[in-house]
Amino acid sequence: MNDLAAFVGPKIEWFSISPLLALLAGALILLLVGSLTNEWPKYWYSLTAVFTSALAIGLLISLWINVSNDGAKLLIGGSLTLDHFAILGSIAICASVVLVSLISSDYLTRSGSDAPEIYALYLTAAIGAVVMISANDLIVLFLGLETLSLSLYLLAASNRQQSASQEAGLKYFILGGFASAFFLYGVALTYGVSGTTRLNDLNTALTSYIAVPRNDAILLIGIGLILVGFAFKVSLAPFQMWTPDVYQGAPTPVTAFMASVGKVAALVSLMRVFVVAFPSRSDDWGVVVLVLAILTLIVGSVVAIVQTNIKRMLAYSSISHAGFILVGLEAASHRDSANVGDGLVAVGVYVVLYAALVVGTFAVVTVVARDASDGATSLDAFKGLAKNQPALGLVMTVFLLAQAGMPLTSGFVAKFGVIKSAVAVGSYQLAVVAMVCAVIAAFVYLRIMVSMWLSDGDAGEKVVVPTLSRVAIGLAVAVTLLVGFLPSLALDLTSNLAQLAVK
């Protein structure tokens, strides 16, 4: 009884969690006010979400400056972190919300189902994602993971007029449930071995006791299960089977959201957990990550070639991007090397640039390729696009070349950073495999480019690009080209990226 009376809650640094509060406010306004009032004027739902996320980005930028001055730190009794890595990931997430909200507005208006719920779900998913990547505690990470996942399940099934969407939502829900269960079981096992779920305390616990062989087996199984749980979410091979089906069935703006926010959150938090909590066992999980990376790269690039549906094609391409990012994680497993921090930095840069790129690509797909009732979004929609509408064709070409890793685009800067980190720690074979898979994946993008520029399309209806979508596409292209020509803009962010909050 006395213990309870003396209970003191953790200190809450309100300003440091203000971005989360901003996103929450936006979600609540949309849900509560939106449901209690008449239908808002056109675009207002979307703009609420955009404004909220932009506000969150502003707050994140000021937090970034704070961290630059005062250093990284832990929040709320050590359950959340505030460091450059988390802030960069959060900015990528909020920027993705902005872009996806812009293109959703036109998509939903077109199908006559504009409503506040979708945007509220984007915002709650973003909250879950930000919590996930800032978490210093595995349970808090799980909270964020579930918040994000539940929002995504609902979003995937949100197109009630298409059965494909319902199917995608159900598939995602069932498989996601499995993934979360694996993850949680892994957390339980590591807790059993170490007595804590805090990432920094885990590392202390694991490095300060002498490993009893039986305990080490349980620990490794626990780490393995955590990795499997993450692998599902990130869609690494051989756990990627759900991705093409769910990406294809979900409404295209939601696919863009899943490919950007979903992946960024899972990859950044995966990085953090393994670099902060388990570096002492990096010899063990490093090999597993190496194998996963190679499998993912190969599956992502090779299977993409035989696809005819563009959303499936891009789903596999996002799988191969995840494989590339995993190369950075593998580089971070070489504890003995002086350049071990390079991997983390490379991953941070890659996820930010990748988010903008993938949303831009899916934005064009949303506008050009109509979702048919069975969810088919065929490559044929792109035939002759560049001849009929050169601007749109050119923009899509920039995105495709960036995904292929052509110099003078952000995609090249991202890939270059990752390959550099691999070479710096001596993973030459992995670097070569990654580059070869990049070439194989390039064939996929080339096919789309051939279709756009060198085929004759139906002289049918011209594709209308609504205003908000134009803004979104314009922003994405601007980032892609700007960072491509002046990589220093992106690299300037990386000076303190490797300093994670551990106390």
Add this chain to the structure above:
Amino acid sequence: MIAASSEVLKFPILSALIVLPLVGAIVVALLGKSRPEWVKLAALVSSVTTGALSLWLLGAFKSGEAGFQFVSQHLWISQWGISWHLGVDGISLFLVVLTGILFPLVIVGIDPHHNETSYLAWMLLLQAGVMGSFLALDLFLFFVMFEIVLVPMYFLIGGWGYDQRVYAATKFFLYTMAGSAFMLVGIIATVALAQRDLGVVTFDVVKIAEGASFSTNAARWLFVSFAIAFAVKVPLFPFHTKKKKKAVTGAVIQMVNHGVSTGALFLLVGMIYERRHTREIAELRGIQHVAPIFAGVFTVVMLSSVGLPGLNGFVGEFLILIGSFEAARWWTVVATVGVVLAALYLLWAYQRVFHGEPDEANSSFKEINAKEGMLMAVFVAVILVTGIYPKPMLERIEPSVNSFIEHVEGQTK
């Protein structure tokens, strides 16, 4: 020692050689919508100015000096030690001039038949990338230029090529990119290994060449990675031998002369296709009877390719064979067999296409016209002049080659 020359011109001529065609490409693309009739003029102005600049460069180049001249360097990506670093030496000089002359000739001489704007824009972009590849003294910049060449080539082959052009364009893109993929890993590995000797991360070719040394094993793997990229682009079997100055000088000259004579040959083949809509030897016969001047031009170019003394092709081949004979006797024998075979296939093809009596289809073969004549006159002039009097070329190439070989021998002792 490969050192930067002290000569620094106020006007950044090398950057201009890259930027001018680039600006020309943008102007052409923009004019295409509003003023299509000015497109060809704009393209000509851009490429001719570039060509003129490259000729001026040839004149201003200090003969007898080994190092890089007209160097310009500007920091680009400071975190990675990457800069916009350009320079020209005896080895790259004539390739730059060749590029400068060839592109305006092609733009004048070739009619793309459709989408002239896009064609010219891609051509100019290609010229910028090719110039950049020759002039870059930073590994990252070189890679960027090397890859930039892929996109215009892809669209040019795919859009204006002949049968199976899409397949050819795609194959070209993927093969070249695959080669470059290996080279990228090689470049990054070079930088990583050089970092140990230099203490800093830098992609600067001059700094790495001067300051870093590589173990034999590492050097072999790095060479392989670069060689894959280059071997894919140039269908040439690598001729790896103990470095000899004559042979290498000959190789540099051969590169330039090959560009001239092969370029001319393809232009002539294009002219044949324009008239007869076939490139099959079996369908051509007796052209010499109906178009003797055309046949004469073809003869000169063909003999240059074969390596007849007095024409430019002989200079390079002779130097290579003489130089290699001392170092690798049996490889030289193989190379000489290649020369003989080249003569064989070219002369035989010539006989089948140009000799004999022309039949119905071939007798309407039009003689070479004024525009085409002027175009080919430039090539023939270069072939004759550099064949009879190669001394000015040799004077500029040799010092760079000598210093390059001394540097390599110094590193590998």
